[in-house]
Amino acid sequence: MVSSQPERLDRWLANQLSDFSRSRIQKLIEQNCVVVNAQPCTTKKATLQAGDFVQVYLPASQPLELLPEAMPLDILYEDDHLLILNKPADMVVHPAAGHATGTLVNAVLAYCGDTLAGIGGVQRPGIVHRLDKDTTGAIMIAKTDLAHQRLQAQLKAKTAGREYLAIAYGAPKAEQGTINLPIGRHPVERKKQAILPEEKGGRVAITHWQVYERLGNYTLFQFRLETGRTHQIRVHSAHIGHPIVGDPLYGAGRSIGVNLPGQALHAWKLRLKHPISGEDLEAIAPLPPTFTKLLTVLRRRAAG
Incomplete structure (x- = not known):
């Protein structure tokens, strides 16, 4: 629940999700993974108002195409x-x-x-x-x-x-x-x-x-x-x-x-x-x- 003054969506999320970079949050928004008041939000510049309800869904990690190769590491x-x-x-x-x-x-x-x-x-x-x-x-x-x-x-x-x-x-x-x-x-x-x-x-x-x-x-x-x-x-x-x-x-x-x-x-x-x-x-x-x-x-x- 948003209880602060009006604030841009990606900035507010960056403060709430300290483990995520701003670019990661913006990518989640672009992928329709952020829902505001039950509606997907696709713009990072959206403004949140006091009382807005925000949900974030994390997509599964993309499969890695690279193969691990055991090599000596210093x-x-x-x-x-x-x-x-x-x-x-x-x-x-x-x-x-x-x-x-x-x-x-x-x-x-x-x-x-x-x-x-x-x-x-x-x-x-x-x-x-x-x-x-x-x-x-x-x-x-x-x-x-x-x-x-x-x-x-x-x-x-x-x-x-x-x-x-x-x-x-x-x-x-x-x-x-x-x-x-x-x-x-x-x-x-x-x-x-x-x-x-x-x-x-x-x-x-x-x-x-x-x-x-x-x-x-x-x-x-x-x-x-x-x-x-x-x-x-x-x-x-x-x-x-x-x-x-x-x-x-x-x-x-x-x-x-x-x-x-x-x-x-x-x-x-x-x-x-x-x-x-x-x-x-x-x-x-x-x-x-x-x-x-x-x-x-x-x-x-x-x-x-």
Whole structure:
């Protein structure tokens, strides 16, 4: 029973159903799953009046077409609400064309089984953010709808932090800086992103960087993301003249004597508040062997 002042339907439901995100609630409204005074309501902008009676029906979760695949997982943190993994190179996070199997989603399904919530109405792992196929490091998976909602809210509010390490070509004159340039789909090469004005479809993208270690004509950078656009660090780093070593799309294509699986970019640290307890958490993903080997080679060159 609604007893408050007039209020928009989706906003009122978001306050009543704290375990559901606003987008999930809006989808339920669109699916005729919300009934107001015995009449299905299909518009999220409907206004509720004092005394209105609201019912919400939850549809059965959609069947999952993906098959669980048992694969080794490097677990950095786990409890009943949250899983943080150290993703290896050459692993796609979500299934896509050409990568229907062998993804992180398949692996998490096999590991978590029926403990995963039906996030978004679909029985699938609640991966909160993505990493590129050959980018290694820490990635969050929510085990419940509430945890997923709160973790995404932290990323949006910038209260959760993501720090990366990358080895790039060149030696910047400054020790630190910020790149604030919008990123969008490359107008010609569809597999790439590019610096693109917002009026042409670019979206705000902000990357903070600092020199972690100088290696002669190479640099070990530490990057901190303020936004999370596709290929953001790779595009921004290349744009300022320091493409990441091994990057097949934005790199310089020069040989460095170390066989890399892809770009030398590693999601090093995740800082967040636990979605349920509010406890401060920090997950640190150890550097992969190829990254460590490249650092050793470059340190020797710089010293010699």
